[in-house]
Amino acid sequence: MKWQLVVDPLFRVPFLNGLLLAVSMPLLGAYVRLRDEWLASLGMAQVTAAGGVAGLLLGIHPIAGALGAAGLAATAKGAVRRSGNDVFVLLLLFGWSVALLGAANSAQGEEVSHALLDGQLYFTSGAHLAGAAALLAAVALLLPRLSRRLLLERFFPEHLAANRESPFRIHLAFDLLVAFAVALATQSVGVMASFALVFVPPWAAFAGANGWRRALARTAVVAAAAYVVAFAAAIGLNQPFGPVLVAALLLTGLVRLLPAAPGAG
Amino acid sequence: MTPLLAYLEVVAGYAQPVVGPISFEVRPGEIVALRGPNGSGKSTLIGALTGSSRVLSGRIERRPGLTVSLQRQLPTRPEGIPLNGHELLRLTGAHRAAPPALLAPLLALRADKLSGGQFQLLEVWACLGGAADLVILDEPTNNMAPSTIEAFVSLLHEKRNGRGVLVVSHERGFVDEVADRVVELQG
Numbered sequence: 187m188k189w190q191l192v193v194d195p196l197f198r199v200p201f202l203n204g205l206l207l208a209v210s211m212p213l214l215g216a217y218v219r220l221r222d223e224w225l226a227s228l229g230m231a232q233v234t235a236a237g238g239v240a241g242l243l244l245g246i247h248p249i250a251g252a253l254g255a256a257g258l259a260a261t262a263k264g265a266v267r268r269s270g271n272d273v274f275v276l277l278l279l280f281g282w283s284v285a286l287l288g289a290a291n292s293a294q295g296e297e298v299s300h301a302l303l304d305g306q307l308y309f310t311s312g313a314h315l316a317g318a319a320a321l322l323a324a325v326a327l328l329l330p331r332l333s334r335r336l337l338l339e340r341f342f343p344e345h346l347a348a349n350r351e352s353p354f355r356i357h358l359a360f361d362l363l364v365a366f367a368v369a370l371a372t373q374s375v376g377v378m379a380s381f382a383l384v385f386v387p388p389w390a391a392f393a394g395a396n397g398w399r400r401a402l403a404r405t406a407v408v409a410a411a412a413y414v415v416a417f418a419a420a421i422g423l424n425q426p427f428g429p430v431l432v433a434a435l436l437l438t439g440l441v442r443l444l445p446a447a448p449g450a451g
Numbered sequence: 452m453t454p455l456l457a458y459l460e461v462v463a464g465y466a467q468p469v470v471g472p473i474s475f476e477v478r479p480g481e482i483v484a485l486r487g488p489n490g491s492g493k494s495t496l497i498g499a500l501t502g503s504s505r506v507l508s509g510r511i512e513r514r515p516g517l518t519v520s521l522q523r524q525l526p527t528r529p530e531g532i533p534l535n536g537h538e539l540l541r542l543t544g545a546h547r548a549a550p551p552a553l554l555a556p557l558l559a560l561r562a563d564k565l566s567g568g569q570f571q572l573l574e575v576w577a578c579l580g581g582a583a584d585l586v587i588l589d590e591p592t593n594n595m596a597p598s599t600i601e602a603f604v605s606l607l608h609e610k611r612n613g614r615g616v617l618v619v620s621h622e623r624g625f626v627d628e629v630a631d632r633v634v635e636l637q638g
Contacts, residue, residue, distance in 0.1 A: 220532055338542050340529055341562070342574070345543075347501035348519040348587070392533050396561055401533040 200374075201417055203310045204427075206318035207371045208383060208413035210325045212405045214364050215384035217329070217336050219392065222271070226361075227384035229274030230368040231377040232281030233259045235303060237369075239288035252369045255281075260365035264358040305376025305428035308421075317370045324363060332360055337398070379428040383409060386435040393442040408438045453514055454478050455585045455615040456500075460509035463492065463499035468507050470495050475634045477585060477615040482607065484626040485619045487636030493619045494524055496636075497589055520583035524590040524619070528570050534562050536573055545580030553602050567594035575603060579610045589619045604629055 211227075218226050234252040241251020263273050285303070335356045338345050346353050364384075371380040387409035388401070395401035416434035420427040454476035462471035470492025477483045485493045498504030500511060501521070520543055536558030540546040550558060554576055557569055565573065571594045578586050592600050607616065607629050620626050626633055 220529070222529070334542060337534065337538075340532070341534070341539060341542065342521065342577070343523050344498075344501040344503055345519075345521045347503070348521040392531055395533040396559070397535045398533060398538050 197308065197421065199312060199315050200307050200310045203315040203318045203374055204307050204413060204417060205410065206315070206322045207374060208409045209406050210318070210322045211367060211371055211380065211383035212387035212409040213325055213329060213402060214367055216388040216392075216402055216405050217333070217360065218364060218384055219388045220336060220340055223274065224385050224389075225271040225274040225278070226364055227368050228377070228381040229277035229281065230256055230259055230365050231372045231380040232278045232285065234281070234365075234369040234372045235377050236281040236284035236288065238373075239285050239292070242294055243288055243292055249369075249373060252373060253366060256365035256369035257362060260361040261358070264354065264361050301376075303377050304426065305374065305379050307374050307427045310374050314370075314374055318374070321367050321370055325367070328359070328363055332356060332363075336360060375431060376428040379431045382432045382435045386432075386438060387412070390435075390438040390441045394444050404441075408441055409435070412438050452478050454512075455514050455517055456617070457512040458496070458499075458509070459512065461496070461499060461506055461511060462508045463495050463504050464507055465495075465504055469504070470636060471507075472509055473634070473636070474509075475632075477617050479584070479615055480611060480613045481631045482611060482616040482618060482629055484630035484633045485617065485636060486621065486623070486626045486630075486633050488621055491636040493621075493636060494589055497521075497523075497587060497617075497619060500587075514584070517585060518583045519585045519587060520578035520581050521587045522574050522578045522589060522591060524593065528563055528565075528567075530563050532563060536560060536562060536565075539573060540577050540580065543577045543581040543583075545577045548580040550576060550580065551602060551606055553599065568596050568599050571595055572599055572603065576606070579606055583614070585615045585617065587617045587619075590621070591618065592620065592622055592625050600625065 215227065218224055234256045237255020238248035238252040241248045259277050335346060339353055368380050371383060387405045391404035391408050392401050395404050412434040413431065416427065416431040420430040455478065457476040459474055460472040462468045464470065475483065485496060487493050495504045499506045537546060539562055554572060557565060557573065562570060562573065575588060575591050578588060591603065595603065618629060
């Protein structure tokens with residue numbers, strides 16, 4: 187047991203980086219769930235990993251490759267103008283294929299592919315932290331502007347179009363935000379943990395919440411708590427962080443067993 | 452009086468025409484009904500306004516600056532989404548108006564916990580209770596119990612307040628009761 191390492195200054199930047207992601211990603215996940223596109227994050231994460239590997243093969247930085255791939259995927263998804271999960275399944279399979287083929291054909295690619303799939307939070311730097319801070323700022327700035335329109339689109343289809351507002355632009359803006367968020371998160375915590383951060387907290391928190399704002403607050407709290415527990419447990423028990431985070435997030439599913447909150451006023 | 456919305460010899464459809472040519476207009480303060488059997492193209496005509504179907508010929512004119520509140524047929528009630536009634540009304544600005552007595556006790560509940568008829572009434576009120584110049588209701592009485600329809604008819608008359616209302620329905624009795632003018636579509 188190495189519990190004293192939890193408070194070691196060496197892990198301060200990785201801890202803060204992960205904490206910012208653990209708040210931002212589930213908030214985006216709430217809207218992904220609203221749109222019934224919960225597979226988005228996994229598809230995007232896999233494409234991002236493929237972009238990182240492809241970047242190496244093409245002689246560019248893996249982060250640039252990952253961000254570029256995420257942006258392209260979001261734009262392509264918007265261009266076909268279809269909601270639902272089928273597009274993301276195709277992205278997932280495409281990303282998986284490219285990432286593994288790329289890894290198989292480059293020694294360095296294999297290393298990067300392994301890091302992206304499994305996560306490397308403890309090795310993240312100030313640059314990663316700056317990216318996570320920028321993401322949180324973007325979420326805080328953009329989500330309140332997009333929220334009403336995304337809810338309107340779900341509960342009153344075609345309402346925006348009837349008022350000559352372009353739903354396509356709103357969906358594209360949100361898809362790009364999700365894509366870049368997943369690209370950043372994949373660099374730090376890996377593919378499956380990124381997916382879990384987007385999918386599990388809203389799934390756990392929505393069940394008993396009465397009201398959208400309450401559900402968002404509950405989502406962020408659930409995710410942050412799971413993250414802190416996972417961070418301490420992974421270091422203290424000398425376990426890989428990604429799987430521990432996913433396990434901790436899955437445990438938050440117990441929140442669904444709590445009695446429903448009373449009606450909102 | 453300038454119409455809020457005018458369909459001028461509109462033929463609407465997708466790859467092929469579905470409905471038209473048809474002309475009608477909605478002026479401030481009047482309730483116009485599009486009536487016809489299922490499959491006659493009523494919803495396709497509304498889709499021509501939003502772009503979900505195409506105007507193949509003719510044209511649709513809108514008063515400049517027109518604001519529209521639109522409730523589509525069989526409104527989606529996403530399961531597992533924790534939006535409550537108050538928040539749903541806030542989306543369309545209908546939270547500022549006093550809700551009908553039938554609806555008031557339901558507003559604190561999650562929308563996905565309401566019955567089909569209750570949710571339908573909530574969505575209809577979300578459109579009527581807002582400040583849009585034109586309210587479009589596509590088969591608004593679907594899922595509603597007779598007593599709810601009665602309350603809805605009263606609301607419709609009460610809330611027109613100089614606004615235009617375009618109601619799409621296949622129910623003859625309901626249309627006769629609420630509409631100032633009826634545009635008949637053939638099946």
